[in-house]
Amino acid sequence: MKEKIxxxxxxxxxxxxxxxxxxxxxxxxxxxxxxxxxVEAIEYLFAEGAxxxxxxxxxxxxxxxxxxxxxxxxxxxxxxxxxDPRTKLLPVVLLTSSNEEExxxxxxxxxxxxxxxxxxxxxxxxxxxxxxxxxxxxWNETPPARRI
Amino acid sequence: xxxxxxxxxxxxxxxHGFCYQWNTGLVWLNVLSDLLIxxxxxxxxxxxxxxxxxxxxxxxxxxxxxxxxxxxxCGATHLxxxxxxxxAQYWLAGAxxxxxxxxxxxxxxxxxxVVPQALEIPSARQWKEANEALKKVVQEHxxxxxxxxxxxxxYREIAxxxxxxxxxxxxxxxxxxxxxxxxxxxxxxxxxxEEVRGRKTHDVLGTVFPKPREEIEAxxxxxxxxxxxxxxxxxxxxxxxVSSRWALRTDDHGKPAAILESNRDITHRKKADDELRLSEExxxxxxxxxxxxxxxxxxPEGYVTSWNTGAERIKGYSAEEVMGKHFSMFFSExxxxxxxxxxxxxxxxxxxxCEEEGWRVxxxxxxxxxxVVVTALHNEKGRLYGFGxxxxxxxxxxxxxxxxARKQEELAGSIAELNATNKELEAFSYSVSHDLRAPLRxxxxxxxxxxxxxxxxxxxxxxxxxxxxxxxxxxxxxLIDDLLNLSRVTRANMRLEKVDVxxxxxxxxxxxxxxxxxxxxxxxxxxxxxxxxxxHLLRVVLVNLLGNAWxxxxxxxxAHIEFGKTxxxxxxxxxxxxxxxxxDPAYADRLFGAFQRLHAMTEFPGTGIGxxxxxxIINRHGGQIWAEGQAGxxxxxxxxxxxxxx
Numbered sequence: 001m002k003e004k005i006x007x008x009x010x011x012x013x014x015x016x017x018x019x020x021x022x023x024x025x026x027x028x029x030x031x032x033x034x035x036x037x038x039v040e041a042i043e044y045l046f047a048e049g050a051x052x053x054x055x056x057x058x059x060x061x062x063x064x065x066x067x068x069x070x071x072x073x074x075x076x077x078x079x080x081x082x083x084d085p086r087t088k089l090l091p092v093v094l095l096t097s098s099n100e101e102e103x104x105x106x107x108x109x110x111x112x113x114x115x116x117x118x119x120x121x122x123x124x125x126x127x128x129x130x131x132x133x134x135x136x137x138x139w140n141e142t143p144p145a146r147r148i
Numbered sequence: 149x150x151x152x153x154x155x156x157x158x159x160x161x162x163x164h165g166f167c168y169q170w171n172t173g174l175v176w177l178n179v180l181s182d183l184l185i186x187x188x189x190x191x192x193x194x195x196x197x198x199x200x201x202x203x204x205x206x207x208x209x210x211x212x213x214x215x216x217x218x219x220x221x222c223g224a225t226h227l228x229x230x231x232x233x234x235x236a237q238y239w240l241a242g243a244x245x246x247x248x249x250x251x252x253x254x255x256x257x258x259x260x261x262v263v264p265q266a267l268e269i270p271s272a273r274q275w276k277e278a279n280e281a282l283k284k285v286v287q288e289h290x291x292x293x294x295x296x297x298x299x300x301x302x303y304r305e306i307a308x309x310x311x312x313x314x315x316x317x318x319x320x321x322x323x324x325x326x327x328x329x330x331x332x333x334x335x336x337x338x339x340x341x342e343e344v345r346g347r348k349t350h351d352v353l354g355t356v357f358p359k360p361r362e363e364i365e366a367x368x369x370x371x372x373x374x375x376x377x378x379x380x381x382x383x384x385x386x387x388x389x390v391s392s393r394w395a396l397r398t399d400d401h402g403k404p405a406a407i408l409e410s411n412r413d414i415t416h417r418k419k420a421d422d423e424l425r426l427s428e429e430x431x432x433x434x435x436x437x438x439x440x441x442x443x444x445x446x447x448p449e450g451y452v453t454s455w456n457t458g459a460e461r462i463k464g465y466s467a468e469e470v471m472g473k474h475f476s477m478f479f480s481e482x483x484x485x486x487x488x489x490x491x492x493x494x495x496x497x498x499x500x501x502c503e504e505e506g507w508r509v510x511x512x513x514x515x516x517x518x519x520v521v522v523t524a525l526h527n528e529k530g531r532l533y534g535f536g537x538x539x540x541x542x543x544x545x546x547x548x549x550x551x552x553a554r555k556q557e558e559l560a561g562s563i564a565e566l567n568a569t570n571k572e573l574e575a576f577s578y579s580v581s582h583d584l585r586a587p588l589r590x591x592x593x594x595x596x597x598x599x600x601x602x603x604x605x606x607x608x609x610x611x612x613x614x615x616x617x618x619x620x621x622x623x624x625x626x627l628i629d630d631l632l633n634l635s636r637v638t639r640a641n642m643r644l645e646k647v648d649v650x651x652x653x654x655x656x657x658x659x660x661x662x663x664x665x666x667x668x669x670x671x672x673x674x675x676x677x678x679x680x681x682x683x684h685l686l687r688v689v690l691v692n693l694l695g696n697a698w699x700x701x702x703x704x705x706x707a708h709i710e711f712g713k714t715x716x717x718x719x720x721x722x723x724x725x726x727x728x729x730x731x732d733p734a735y736a737d738r739l740f741g742a743f744q745r746l747h748a749m750t751e752f753p754g755t756g757i758g759x760x761x762x763x764x765i766i767n768r769h770g771g772q773i774w775a776e777g778q779a780g781x782x783x784x785x786x787x788x789x790x791x792x793x794x
Contacts, residue, residue: 097585118589
C-alpha cells in the first residue's frame, strides 16, 4: 500500500510551519509535500521541471491549496488541474485567509471540493486541520487512481 | 131679341146675285176674286204665325197677332161676299164686317202708337254698319289682350330670371312699398314675397344707411343710380351686410315710376376681411412685440425690409438704422470675408431654410452667440420674394453648455477616479483580508507554540504577556473581519425582493439563543412584517441590531427584546427595543460612526463597526435609521425600508 501523502501549496513559510505543527499535534504523520508557488505545484503533480522523473504513481490524497500564490495563483492551479484528465478528479481543498465571496464562488465554480478559511486563532486552526485530515485521509474514499 | 133671331135668316132679302142679275161672268168673277182674296187673307196669318214663332226675339210680336186677326177677319168678309151671292144672310155678313171693322180700327190705332217706336229699331244696314264697328272694336280689344298676355309672359320670364340670381332683388314704388321681391330676397331676409308686398322696405328690413337716407335718395333721383353698402335686419335675427345698387325706373314720359334694388350679401366676405385685417394686425403686433427673438425680413438680395423690437434689443440697431442695409453687417469681419451671409441665403434658397449658430456682432461691437434660422419666402407662383430671419441670442446658453460640458468632463474624470479608487479599495480589502490576517495567524500560532513548547521556561508573568499578545491578535482579526464586512455591504450588489422581516428576525434570535443556551431573554416579535429589501443585507442588519440587544441586555436579570413596526412622523418604521444598558443620548450621533463605541470593551466587547454597517445597508435601501435611549434604561433602534406594494 502506497503512503498517503498530502500536497500543501503555500508560499508563506510561517503558515507552512504552523500547518506542519498542527498536523503533527494531531498525530498525522503522513508525508507532506510542499510546493511554494502555483507553478511548482503543477510541476510536482505532472512530474515536470524540477520534479521531472518523480514517480507519478504517487498521487496526493488531497491538495491543500492557498489562493494567493506567486507566479500562478491558486485558482490558476485549480483551473489547470481540472482541465487535465489525470488530475480532474483529484480532491482539492482551498485553504486560504480570504473570505471573499468572489473567491468562494470562483473556487467552487472551478471544481474545488472544499473551501476552508484559515482562522487567526491557532487553536481553531489546529482543530480545523485535525478535522480536515481526518476527513480527507481517513473517511474520504478517493476516486480510482489514474496514472499521472 | 130680334137681332140674334135675324142673324141667320134671310129676312126676306134677295141674294146678292140678284144685283148681278145672275150674270154668270160677273157672278163668277166676284166669286173667284173673293175666294182668292179670302185664300190669300187666310194664308198670310199662317205665314206670320210661322215667322213669329221663328223670330221670338222680334219686338212688338203681339202686333203680328193683331194683324193676323185683322186679316182673317177681312178674309171672312170676302168669303161672306161669296156666300151672300146665293144666301141673303146679310145680318151675318154685317156682323162679320163689324168684327173686321173692330179689328181693323184697333190695328190701325195700335199702329199709330207703335210706329214711332218701330222707327227706332235700326234698319238692317244700320245693323250691318253697327256690326262692322263692333267687330272692329272686338278686334282691337283682342289684339290688346294678346299684347298684354305677351307682356305678362315676358314679365314672368323676367321674374323667373330674377329668381335665378343670388342677389336679393326687389322693386319698390316711390312710396318705398315693396312691389316685387325675388327668391333670393326671400332666402336672404326670410320674408315671403306675399308677406312683404305693399310694406315699406325700410320698415321690413330696418335698413341702416351709410349716410342720411335723404342724401342717398337725392343722388338716386339726380343720377338715376346709387350704390353702397347697407345693413339689413334678417327675419331669423341677426344682420346681413349687403352691397346694394339702386336704379330709378321712369315711365314713358320720363317720370320716376319705381326703384329697383339689387343687394348682394357680403357678410361673410366682410367678416373674412375683418378677420384677415385683425389677424394681420395681431401678427404684426406679435412680431413687433417679440423681444427675445430678432425677427427680420430681407429682400431677395439680403437687404433688410423689416426689423422688430427683438432685433433692436439683441443687435442694438434701431429700425431706421438698418432698413435697406445688407444683413452681412451683423457678421464678424472674418465671416464677411468668407461671405457667410451669402452662403446662408444660398443654403436657404436650396434647402428652404438655413439653420446655424455662430458669433454675430452688435452695434456696440460686442459679440454674441446667435442661433439663426433663415427661411426662403416664396409667393404663390413659387417666386422668391425674400427671406425671414429669426435670430436668438443664446450666449448664456452657450456659456452654460460649455460650463456643463466642462463639468461633465470633470465629472467623467471624477467617475474614472472614483472607479480607480474603488478598484484600489477592492484590491486593498482583498489584501487586508488575505495578507493582514496571515501575520496575525503567525503571531497567534507561534505565541501558542511558545506557551505549549516552552511552558517550562516561562514564568507566570511571561505566559500572561503571551496571552495578551494572542488576545490582541484575535481582536485585530475580528476588526479586520468587521471592516471587510463594512466594505462588502457597500460594494455588494443589491437585489430587492419581498422579504418576510418577522421570520428573519425570529431566525436571528434562534441563532443567538443557540450560541448562548444558558441565557433567558424574553423576545416578542411582531408577525407578518414585510419589506422590499435585499434579503442578505437585511439579515446583516437584524444580526447586528438583535445581536446588540442580546449583548447589551446580558447584565439584566429579566431581559426583554422587542421587534415590531410603529408609526413615526407619518411613516412606518421597524424597531428593535431592549431594556439593556442603553446609551447617553448626548452621544447618539456617534452611534453609527465606524469604530465608535459608547461602552468599555471590558463591559461589552465589540469592534464598533456593526452599527456603521447597519446604517450603510439602510442607506443603500433608501431608508433611515435612528436611535432613542437613556443610559441604563434600554435603547430603541428604528429603521425604515420600502414598503411592499400591494
